Amino acid sequence: MKTRRFQVLLAILLVIVATAVTYFDAFMYKQPIMQVEQVSQISKTKSTDEYKNTDYSIVQKVQGKLLNTKDKGKKITINNTYYQSQLTDEKYKPLEQVFISKSNGSHYIIQSTKRDAVVVFAIGLVIILLFCMKFARGKLLSSVGVNLIIFYIFMQILIKSKNALLVPMTILTAVIIAAVALIIILGPSQDALMAFLSTLIATTVALSLSVLLLKLSNDSSIHFEMTEYDLQPYFGVFISQVIFSVLGVILDETMDISSSLIEMKSEVPDVKVGALFKSGIAIGRELVGPLINILLFIVIAENLNLVMLYLTNGNSVGYTLDMTLSLGVTQLLISAIGIVLTVPVTSYIASRMVARRAS
Amino acid sequence: MLYLLIAFVILLLLVTGTRGLSLLLGLGINVIAVIALLILIADGFNVLITTAIIAVIILVVAIYMNVENSSTANISFKTSLMITFVILLITMPLLYWASTQGMGVEDQEELEGFSLAAGVSFPQLAIATIIINSLGVISETSVAITSGLNEIVLNKPTLTSKEIYGDGFSVGNKILSTQTNTLLFNFFATTFPLFFLMNSIHFNFGDIINDKIFVTEVLTTVICTIGVILTVPITAWLVSRENQKKSAAK
Structure with missing residues (x-):
């Protein structure tokens, strides 16, 4: 004490x-x-x-x-x-x-x-709070530190390559930070591998489906040129932002579902694959709404200044939302598809891997 | 975008069944609430009061429409309200000090042709932005911790409040790490175009750490993290109080 x-x-x-x-x-x-x-x-x-x-x-x-x-x-x-x-x-x-x-x-x-x-003070405030309470500080701070280093390297490569490698670099970085996050939170175990595979597959399926749908609808209604700070290539920046923002949420989801299934297996050792899959879906069902909410409010908050500027400059609500939020909402929809798809993907993978385990 | 929307709705209904309908309804209400907030502010209503009212509506919808257990819902709603209030108290002095309202030099291009004398208080809007940003994270965290703790208390009703605090932190640890990841990765998503632009206009380290937009993003991430951290003891306190009341009633 x-x-x-x-x-x-x-x-x-x-x-x-x-x-x-x-x-x-x-x-x-x-x-x-x-x-x-x-x-x-x-x-x-x-x-x-x-x-x-x-x-x-x-x-x-x-x-x-x-x-x-x-x-x-x-x-x-x-x-x-x-x-x-x-x-x-x-x-x-x-x-x-x-x-x-x-x-x-x-x-x-x-x-x-x-x-x-003020930046130093605000970050210091978080550290003081962490020390006031019994959290596993070491784990948390090292995970944030490692992620920041990876992001710094990503930025350096991006700048050196003049943004030409944006999408492949984002994917590589996302895979690495997902792996790091899971290893730090769950430890280097089969659980981490399970969550990693689920995250990878769900995100890939959601992104490819969404890109396909966007191509089908000809991208015409979305103002890709409104990406922040006019960074080229517009579509690459757009997709990279989706990958980063949805990654944390999907990791959260896969960890929740798979750890619940592991717990179930340890309580009822002879549980069937089908029952595991079903309860995976039931757990995931509860997670989808709150997780989409998180991203919804982040997207809206980010554009608040711009929306206000459009509205006060005599633009109609419809035009304002179209110009300022259509990009964010498209990103949100792709993320939401990812969040929904994660439920069956994780339930499938986790139920198979958990059921096969000797306990 | 329409195709995406249709795909989302179909997948949602396939995976979550009838539950999906109430999810969609909840999302719809939240979107309408936020649009109402924007219109009211643009019409000249006080930014902070309007945000406070809409924030309460959003929390009611986000928590009561997603959580079936009424004890969990009540506790998480109380926690979220308290946390939102605490966040407001932390945000106001920090933003007063940092004065990060409005837009930065990086946005100059976007502002062309706009009348900048809009009559809306952008310092207050900056506070509203952080509050809205935190609502999703706060409500999810409080629901997750409350339902985790409630389950433990249900299985062992004899727990003392000290033990409940201990369990709160073990449940909270994992949630804190995942929420920090979510916030951090969102920070990456918004800042990588910013860093790229800063590099192309030859910002050095000193320019970056004092830059309006960069500081806004850091403060947003940090303040939301503070909200998540504080959720753990507040939830534990409320759950143990509830537990004591129940055992006293017996």
């Missing part, structure tokens, strides 16, 4: 130190950084746009001092104009640190906010 309290205190201390260090790390940046000290409003003008949206254009006087470069300590005053809605501009607040740059001569403008400390 004492060591645990000590660990928690140590974790809290470390997080505070790390956050403070990143907050005061201005000297590590080449770009000038200003500490905002005082802010005052100069003017506020009401504006109405062509779609009758009322907004306020506000000019604020931002005063502060330089934290780095050779002019360190110098007092600076900058006028910042922003809309109250803050879509692309920002209202600056005291204690914030901002990157600034010189535009024509000695005149400074604010470029963006320094956000590194």
Whole structure:
């Protein structure tokens, strides 16, 4: 009990130190950084746009001092104009640190906010919480660490190859991270192999079926060019995003179904293959809804800003949803087909492998 | 897309039978609820209040239409409500500090031709985004942990609350790992185009860690993970309280 309290205190201390260090790390940046000290409003003008949206254009006087470069300590005053809605501009607040740059001569403008400390703090918060409770931290943190390293290598290869290897690389990466996740959670056992095979087969079947259906319907109604940040090839980016986002959910599903079947076999050793398969389907049935929900809300949340922009710019609901969500919904449908197909695939594979096992 | 929809519905009905119909109904209600949320916000209703109301509706549908056992459903609904509230409390100061509202420089191209003075509070919308993002994960986690714990308690009604907490963590461990995977892989899905773009406009490490969109994605993933972690003790607490009440009634 004492060591645990000590660990928690140590974790809290470390997080505070790390956050403070990143907050005061201005000297590590080449770009000038200003500490905002005082802010005052100069003017506020009401504006109405062509779609009758009322907004306020506000000019604020931002005063502060330089934290780095050779002019360190110098007092600076900058006028910042922003809309109250803050879509692309920002209202600056005291204690914030901002990157600034010189535009024509000695005149400074604010470029963006320094956000590194909040990232460190937020990640630290998770670590503190993990130390407060009796979770298997080692397993969890190592699995996240390994996955991040794999993703980093994937990104490097993608960048080096100028995106030409996107889809094959995504598939390879997905296979590796699925295997890593299963080995870490279930251990290098037959259970892990069972879940791995089910994941692989269900995802492959779902993706090929979906691509075939998309080709049949001529892709015409889907705005592939709306993929994020205009990254080419559109369809490759689209499919890669589907693979990554559905993978975690399908892994969850296969593990749930197969571990329940293993448990059943250990309780009733002479259970028949047919009965195992049936209960696999019954368990899977309960999982499908919540898992689709997870992805549904993630898809919608991701596009909220864009949807709002379309709606407030006088577009109809139908047109807005078509332009902003059709891509996400298509990805969701493919994922949903994967989630549904995983139930019979996993039940089939797991029931055969479990029944054959001597117990 | 129509073919995909038809294929999904047919497969769903084949696999889940009549259960599929209520699943479809639940999904439909959730989609309509979210569209209503968007329209209300665009019409100028307060973002946070509207989101809170819609979030409650979504949780009711997501939990009560998917869970048959009423004790499990009640406990997971209570847990989800509490977690959503806690997430709101964590998200507000973090986003105030990070000021990641709205869109980043990477989105510039998409914004061409739009009136940017939209009158909607994008800082509040950023909070709403994280809440909505977490709803699916939170409701699934709380249902999974509650049903796992309830089954244990049902078999051994004499468990003390301390033992229930212990069991909660052993059930929670696996769920935490799988949910973290789901969140992490979704983070990969959204950020790989972003990283690619950042590379092509020569961002260095310092630019990336301070970038609005990158920080938004990290915060979303981290806050949802916090929600999942907190679900375990809250569920264990509610289940043990329920258990005590039951044994007191006997």
